[in-house]
Every structure is written in structure tokens, then in C-alpha cells.
Amino acid sequence: MKCGGFRVSYGSDERIFDTALPIVGLVLLLAGLAVFPPFATTYWMDVLNRIGIAIIGAIGLNILLGFTGQISIGHAAFLAVGAYSTAILEVNVGLPFFLAIPLGALITSGFGLIFGIPSLRLKGLYLAIATLSAHFITTFVIVHWESMTKGVVGLSVPPAVVFGLPLDSDFRIFYLIYALVVPAILFAKNLFRTRVGRAFIAVRDRDVAASVMGVSLLRYKLLAFIVSSFYAGVAGGLMAHHSRILFPDSFTLLVAIDYLAMVIIGGMGSIVGSIFGAIFMTLLPEVLKLTATSLTGIYPQAFGFIASVRDVVFGLAVIFFLMYEPLGLARIWVRFRSYWQLWPYSY
């Protein structure tokens, strides 16, 4: 009987999944997602799509923040660059979406690279403020470069078209989003089994030591920014196609903070944590909204009241996690898993 982790070969040590259970679970989940849309309402499809986009964005931020230890408050700006460059490539240049999304993500990578340069000198809070400037610069450019971005009026994005079929509803865009979520997760999961990923972790744990070991800080810190903003670029490109309209208001500082919260609540330095965080942060306001709506029958003022307490609940959730579960939902998941793995000999 298998009890806990017991590896007897290099092969078993290198496996992504220890047991068959997560693979079966994943396959079931994907199959479930694939057949879910016809039974769902638009509202729930919209929520699912937003979760998918948030997963990609949160993994991107987690690579930078959780795995490489580089703080960024500019994530909304990276998303904005991805969204706007994808949209502009489609609207003004006329590229199809399957070229525009990767190109937009590459542009975002370049942008991330530029704003990653300060990370060579700055750490912690100082870096946070430097990336904050990325946010303000981007917002300013989007608002004022009206010929390109249509400023505050908002830029309309045509639907992505696959074989003549426009992905103009939440049901159709769903497949595009999740077709990108899966490779995004797999790539990140594998990244930390490679030399590059290990270098990221070394930089995070102690950059001086990493540098002494021969890890080029310049190279890996910038690389982390590039990879992270590539993810944000993809997420942004999907946002453009999901909402089909872009505004400077879609990318406020609050969005960046939401993503930070996803990483913190989900679990820093954990891919599965990013997924949990994205789900949690997207669902929380929806659950509160549904509660409010169902309460209005009994207590008519609930709608307005809950709308106001939503931010308070957000804040409390973050504080709760920081105090009682600093490693986030991913840690709860690990504990849950190991409990069952060791069961019934969990002494």
C-alpha cells in the first residue's frame, strides 16, 4: 500500500503528477468544461470566461511575484498593453486574431522588459513603485493617444473569427479562452522543472547567493518580466475579444490589486494557487451579488447595502489569508491532499 511520497527512480521523481488521480481529475474537469456550455446561462459563461482570463493573468503575475520574487503593481498596465495592442493590430492592421494575440503578447513582453530594467537595481517596495509608474504611463498614453486607442470613448474590437464563425458570444469565445488556459498552465508547470525556472527560484530565495552560483541576475530577472508580461499580454488579448470593447477604465489600479490578491490568496509560488486565486477572486463578488439579489425579496435595501460591503469583504478575505494561511489556498489544497494520501496512517 502506497503511503505518502515514495520514489524509487529518477523517472518517478521527474513526473509532473505523482499519482493518476490528478490526471483523471483534470481529464474529467476538461471534459466537464467542454460539455458545460450548452447547459449554462450567459451569465455563468461570462463568469467562467473571466475566470479563464484571470487564470492566465494570475499565473503570469505569480511567475514574477511568487517564483522570482519581483514585485509588480503594473500588472493592469501589462494587461492593457496586451489588450490594446491585440485590438489595434486587428482593427488598424487587419491581422486575424490568431496572429494578433501572440503578436500583442510579444509587444507586451517588450513593454515588460523595459519596465523590468529597474529590477536590476531596485528591490521590494522600490521596485513596486517603479512598476507603478508603468501603470500611470500606460493609462496616460491610452487616454491621450486617441487616434489609436479612441481614448476614453472606448475601442470596439471585432469578434475573433474561426473558419468564418465569429466568436461573438460567451459560449463561443469560451473555447478559445480555455484552449489557451490549458497550455498556459502546462507551460508554467513545466517551466519550474527547467534550468530557467530553477534560476527564477534561486533569484527569489537569495539573489546574492544565486549570483555567486553563476545565475545571471540581469538575464533571469528580465526573463521573468518577459515571461510574466507575455502571459499578461495573452490575457489582455483575450479580454479584448471577450468584452469586445476596451477602455482605460478597464485597467485601473484596482485591477492590478485584484491580481496581487489572486496571487496572495491563491498562494505565492504555486501554479495551482494561481488558479484557485483566480477562481476565488472572480467568484467572490458574484456570490455576494447573488446573495444580495436573493435577499432583496426579504430586505429591499440589501442590494445597495451589499454592493457597499463588497470591498470590505475583499479586504477582510485578504487579511484573513495573510494572518491564518499566508501560503494561500494552495497550501490548504496541499494539506487536504496529503491528509488523504496518508490516510489512515496520518500520524
Added chain:
Amino acid sequence: MSRALGPLVRLLLVGLVALGLAAAPAEAQAPIKLGNLVDLTGPTSDQGKDIAKGRNDAVQWFNERGGIHGRKIELVSVEYGFQPPRAVAAYKKFVEDEKVLLVLGYGTPDTEALRPFITKDKMPYLSGSYSGHLTDPRQTPYNFPGGIDYTSQIRIFLNHVKETWKDTSRKPRVAFIYADNSYGRAPIEAGRAYAKEIGIDLVDEEIIPTVVVDATSQLLTMQKKSPDFVYVNTNTQWVPVVLKDSYKLGLKVTYVINNYGIDERTPKLAGDAAEGVLGIQDVAYWGENVSGMKTLMEVHKKNHPNETPNSPYMRGWLWVIVAAEAIKRAGPNPTGEAVKNALESFKEFDTWGLTPPFTYTNEDHRPTNRARLVQVKGGKIVQVREVSVDRDMKWIGK
């Protein structure tokens, strides 16, 4: 037919008829759903809360009187915090899941964003945004601004400047101060063009953030250009910031505020700084002697006994009154198309006196060309005179 079967058949027939009778009214009594987009937490929540209350109370009032064509009205409410992306999500929910007949929209950024969707879905959309861009049925056939459009308002302002200017030695100088969002910017381009057309010098434009805490630097820049009149296009909550900073700096200019920037709270919030400030207003003030006011006051007193009402509450009513009338005219089984046509049949429709009468046609979605010039005097808002602009087709959609 055998004797035994006879009563059975009869029973069956009676049963079928009864079922049919039961089903028919059940179908007729299915509620009419209206999408209700509101801002309770965002930068315009000062008005949003009152508007939401007004809409709820109005719907309740109509329902207590049997609804429309015997069908109750049901509001499907979504709070969106003045964030266009959340409005887009809400709109999808209204149209695809809830199958609403009409949407009571809210702000300019979201309404302008939804334009292509509204046209595609043939969804009558009565908005709290009075953006001139939504008034041209050739572009936006299903958008109906629920009040005098911002472009007409800025023209009223410029006409007022022209009429009151007595100094023959020079032209009057004006400046625009507006919020950094599509609501703030909506009438600005048309304003520039009209100022040029009628010979007024536009000397300065200052952009203030949607949420403004200090306008000193903008006002100092503006001061250098020494305008005589300043048009302010932002919300009631933020107008006092501009007025107070201006008062502090001792600026000698005449401020004119648009309809969403001035209401009963302005003198309370801005104090002395509000004295003499002018406003362009389309809705009546609370307690004014108009036909619907008595009902509104009674309902408000009953539902919100401890609160002080403000004019946005009346706007909430206004749009429900307009929507209800359109649905009534569209017949017992209304479609989006029918409601749109019904709205376009409005000719001098009396909105219970809450605003000047509404007229929509299939060529012009500007509901009215009349408003009132009001002024803060002794901490109270008083009417100066009725104002209006001609319905010039040149300005439609601008």
C-alpha cells in the same frame, strides 16, 4: 359514443378549457422584465443611489396599480460601480439570460460602449446618459437619451453667454472644465464648434479626474487665460471641489453647470462658493408645483421616511414613466422593435411635469430642446428663466 364515455369526454373537455383558461392569464401575467443598471458604489453613486430608489419606487407604484396591460414590471438590477466592463457583463445578462424588454441604462461611458450591441440586439435602451452621440437614429436607432442632450445644453450655455454679453470692445471668453471620461468629454467637440460659429472665444479647456479632490492647479492655469464664463461638466459630488477651490483662489468668473452637476445639494456642499452659480436643469426640483410631484412626495415619504430627497430621485421616476408609457403603447405582447416604435411616437408626452414634454421621432432622438436656467441664491436654487435651443438637425449625433 357510449353512455359511459360521454361524461368522461365532457369532463375532459371541461378540463381542457379550464386548463386553457388557466394558462392564458398565466401567460399574460408573466412579468415584463426591465434591465436596471445602477451605480451604488462608484464615482457617480451620489446620484446613482437616488436614481435607483426612484426607479424601484416607480416600478412598485405601477405594479400596485396593476402593472402594464395587467402584467407586472420586474426590475433586473445590476450594480456596476460606473465601470464599463462590468456594464458590458450586466448587459449580456439582461439580454441573453433575462430576456428583458428594455434596459434602463446609466452612464455615458457604458452606454457609448454598448452602442453596437444595442443596435445588433434591437434592444430599446433608455439611458441616463444624455450624450449627443446617442441622439441620431441613423447611427443608434435603439438608444433613447432620457433628458436634454449635453450638446444642446452646451449650446444653451453659449447662447446665454452671447445674449448677456454687453461689452462691445471685445468678444466674451469662455472655458470648459470637464471630467476625464466620455461623459465629461461628450459635448466638448460640439461646444468648440458652436463657440466658433457664434463668435465666442474658447480660451481654455481643463480636464479634471473623474474623482477629483483638488482642482487648484487646473484653476490656476485657467486663471491665466482669464475667461469670463466657465462651463463645468462633471457630477454634483465633484462640482463643489471646483467651486470651493475657485472661491479660495478668488477667481472672478461666472460658472455654469450642466444638469448632472447641480442639484439641491450643491449649495449645501459648496456653501458660499456656490452663491451665484448658474445651472442648466431639465428636471423639476423637489416640491415644485408640477402634476406628478404630489405622488412622488407621498411615495418617498412612505418608503424612505428618514431621508432627504434629491432631484436624481425624480430622474429614476422619469425614466420608468417614459418606459411604462412606451410599453403601454407597444401593446399587450411588446417586442423590442415595437417599444422602439412606440417611443418614436412620443409627441409632447407629458412626463408628469417632471421635465419639459418629451418628443422622439424616427429622425431625432433628442427628447426635448427645453430646459431651465437656474441659479444658487441665498443657499437655495431658484429658476432664472426658461431656455431652449432649436432642434437643428446639424447637431444631431454630435
